[in-house]
Amino acid sequence: MDTNTFDWQLFLTRWSEEWADSRDDSEELRSDDVEAQRRRWLGYSPASEADIAALEQRLGRALPSSYREFLRVSDGWRHAGQFVWRVAGTEGAGWHEDSFGLGADFDEFWGEEGNPPHVRAQVGLWSRALQVDAESDAVFVLLDPEDVGPDGEWAVRTWAGWRAEEPDRYPSFAHFMVAMHQEFHRHRTPADGAPPFVDDTTRAQDAAVGRARTAALRGRPEEAAALLDEAKRYGRPGAADMLRQLNRFGQGRRATTTQPLPDHPRFLTELLPLYAADVTSGGHGRVDHLGDPGVFPHSAQASAEILREVREGTYGYRPGGAFGEAVDEAREAARWGDSAEAWRILRAALPLWQPLDPDHIAPEGLFADVLLAPVLTPERCRELLATPRGGESGPAPDPAPATQPDGLSWVLRSEPGVEPPFKTFRMVLVEGVSPGGLPGLLGGPDPAPLAPPLRRWDLRRHHRPGQTSFSSDDDVVLLHVGRAGEDWSFAFDGDMLSGLQAEWFVSPAPAASAGGRRAIVVWCDQRRNAPVFHLSVAQDGVLSFGFTVRGTSVEDRTGDVPDELAPEYLGFGAPESAGHRPAALHTLDVLAEQYGVGLPRTALHHGRLHSFEGAPWIRPPRPGEPHATLSFIRHR
The missing domain is CATH 3.40.1580.10 (SMI1/KNR4-like)
Incomplete structure (x- = not known):
């Protein structure tokens, strides 16, 4: 002005x-x-x-x-x-x-x-x-x-x-x-039954809302947002709803959400799951009454099922139609950690997306999907909003620049002022098997089936509920699984309680490589004064080579270690223990390049993956070997 x-x-x-x-x-x-x-x-x-x-x-x-x-x-x-x-x-x-x-x-x-x-x-x-x-x-x-x-x-x-x-x-x-x-x-709300108040200002603003809707669906979100922002200030119908949808894709799932009512066309498909996800993840509000048949008799049963799925972390977005088929396909990729493939599928299907009502301008229900929400990075959200959809046409945006492969070293790499994602971790990379086949290789004689997709901090509560006793010889191996590259799968444990004990350690690489496969095992523990790094590689059930580095000492070197993976070449054994982390990072980069493998950063760090409890990597103590058990008593 x-x-x-x-x-x-x-x-x-x-x-x-x-x-x-x-x-x-x-x-x-x-x-x-x-x-x-x-x-x-x-x-x-x-x-x-x-x-x-x-x-x-x-x-x-x-x-x-x-x-x-x-x-x-x-x-x-x-x-x-x-x-x-x-x-x-x-x-x-x-x-x-x-x-x-x-x-x-x-x-x-x-x-x-x-x-x-x-x-x-x-x-x-x-x-x-x-x-x-x-x-x-x-x-x-x-x-x-x-x-x-x-x-x-x-x-x-x-x-x-x-x-x-x-x-x-x-x-x-x-x-x-x-x-x-x-x-x-x-505040110009008419009395019950009276027609809405109309004048030149309301007509102009309603026309602006219509232009904003078209601009949004044609992939021009900035133009739409400017029109909607002013129309919202005038209280025009639809403006706040559409602006909220645009803002959610700019701010992520925690954009402001008000409690929806069952008579809204998008109540079950988008608004209720989003509201429930916001509330259950720490937002303000209440949800139980939305599934109460005494309050909302016609929608309570369906609402209660959605609320249960959101609470249990199993909710999946179901938009229906051709776009819904793509969502199902993308979820299949996301549940194995392949966020890039999940986004490729969604991005290709966006022109097929159809709104459920005149104020619907984007598939925001994706943010309630436990597997697909982490896929929606800020860059991908901007690309989604810039893609024509809902029956409108316009120039398609250039795909966001392909990100570099995640590789392996990101799990240990720290940024200035930021701790590394994992200070300690262990993993198995197996060639020639799907993620669903890993429990049969690493789960011991009686492997449990894969658990539903879980966040990393939920693993212990799910697999060891109510555990109050911890033994020094009880190696709890809780493994997230997913795809690690073309024809490779991974099993990853980033929340270990036990440390690597060289004399008791049994590498799972030979068992994982049985049947003509290759398997790579890495165990890295940076928590101690003398950090530990172990690498072992096996093929067809036989250990090919391996070594363990504790502090500056190389231990348990086995087999014919390739020159590019030799501890001294990688930088292990330097006089200062501070050289241990750079050497570990170097090792992870060489493994990623040599074998074409990587771990999905988005899925492991922020998303949900299937998991199982693997067989211990530490053998039981033999007669005369010391061990200890620590128990906690729960008071009610």
């Missing part, structure tokens, strides 16, 4: 006429409101130059331009929005001077060290501000003479104690009045 060219006469005249036309016959009006409706004018007579000059002399300084221009058209205003019943003119405006004693508490809070500059700048507001609310529902309207923009305008701050929020800020008085005009429209 250019406050220098703002047409106050046109703006205030239109607002007055809209207010007069929107009055309900059942409303009781005050006597001055009756006159305002008759005259179709919410304002007063213009302030004279002498009136304005007298106010500026009383204040001791010149008024900001937009407030002065307002006064030249109307010396005050009635009904600025819903809660400011009268804006002061030249007679009523004056310095607030902290007349309610609010300054001390606010200044202490605003002035706290560590607050951002825009918060600290509010210190002293209550003492210095020009107050222009003459009558309101306990709402203060304050012009701040020390918050001045490049155009010379004073910022306006409004605050109401019953909102329990920080003051709202507007760049100028003109911006404040436009916002109050928008608030007036948001």
Whole structure:
């Protein structure tokens, strides 16, 4: 908004006429409101130059331009929005001077060290501000003479104690009045059974919502968001819903969600799963009543099933149609950790996606899917919004640049100021077997079936529920599984309690390689003063080579170790133990390159994967060998 060219006469005249036309016959009006409706004018007579000059002399300084221009058209205003019943003119405006004693508490809070500059700048507001609310529902309207923009305008701050929020800020008085005009429209709700209130403003904003819908479906989200943001301020139907969908793809699953109601066309397919996922992952709200047949008899059974799946971490998005078939296919890739393939499938199917109602502009139900939500990186969300869909056409976006293969070393690599994803881990990479076949190779004589996809921090609670006893010879091997490359699978344990004991360690590589396969085993433990790294490679049930490095010492070197994987070539054995991590990283990079393998960063670090409890990698103690058991007693 250019406050220098703002047409106050046109703006205030239109607002007055809209207010007069929107009055309900059942409303009781005050006597001055009756006159305002008759005259179709919410304002007063213009302030004279002498009136304005007298106010500026009383204040001791010149008024900001937009407030002065307002006064030249109307010396005050009635009904600025819903809660400011009268804006002061030249007679009523004056310095607030902290007349309610609010300054001390606010200044202490605003002035706290560590607050951002825009918060600290509010210190002293209550003492210095020009107050222009003459009558309101306990709402203060304050012009701040020390918050001045490049155009010379004073910022306006409004605050109401019953909102329990920080003051709202507007760049100028003109911006404040436009916002109050928008608030007036948001609260123009007709009586039950009455037709909706329509005028030139609502028609223009509804047309903007229609243009925004088309722009969104044609892959122009920025254009759509700009139109919807203004339409939402006017309270136009559909604007907030569509803007929320765009924002969710910009912010991820935790975008703000309000409780949906069962009569919404997207209640079961998208809104309820999203709301339940937000609430159960730490958001605010309640969900149980949505599955209560006494409250919602027609939708309760289906709602209860969805709520159960969300709580158990098994919910899958079911949009139906051709796009729904692609979602099923993408979920199959995601459950084995292949996020790139899952996204490729979704991306190719996006033009087939169809909305369920006129305000539906994106498949946001993907964020409730426990397997596919982690696939939606910020880059992929932007690509999704830029892809034409829902029957609209337009230029397709260039695919996001292909990311480098995840490789192996990311699990141990730290960024500046950030700990590595895993300080300790062990893994088995097996060629020629699907992830579902790994329990038969690594699960011992009586392997358990794969568990449903779980997050890494849920493994122990799922596989060892209620465990209270821990033994030094009880090696709990909880393995996530997935695809590690073309014709390779992985089993990964990143939450070990036991450490590698060289004299008791039994590499699972030979067992995993039985039947003509190749298998690679890595055990890395960086928690100790003397870090440990083990590598063993087997083929067709026979150990080909292996070694263990403890601190700076190379132990248990076995077989014909290739030159490129020799401990001394990799950097192990350096005098400083600090060289152990670079050598381990080097080893992981060589393995990834030599064998064409990698671990899926997104799935292991943020997503869910199938898992099973493997056979121990530490043999039981022999007679006379010491071991200990630690037990905990649970008190209720």
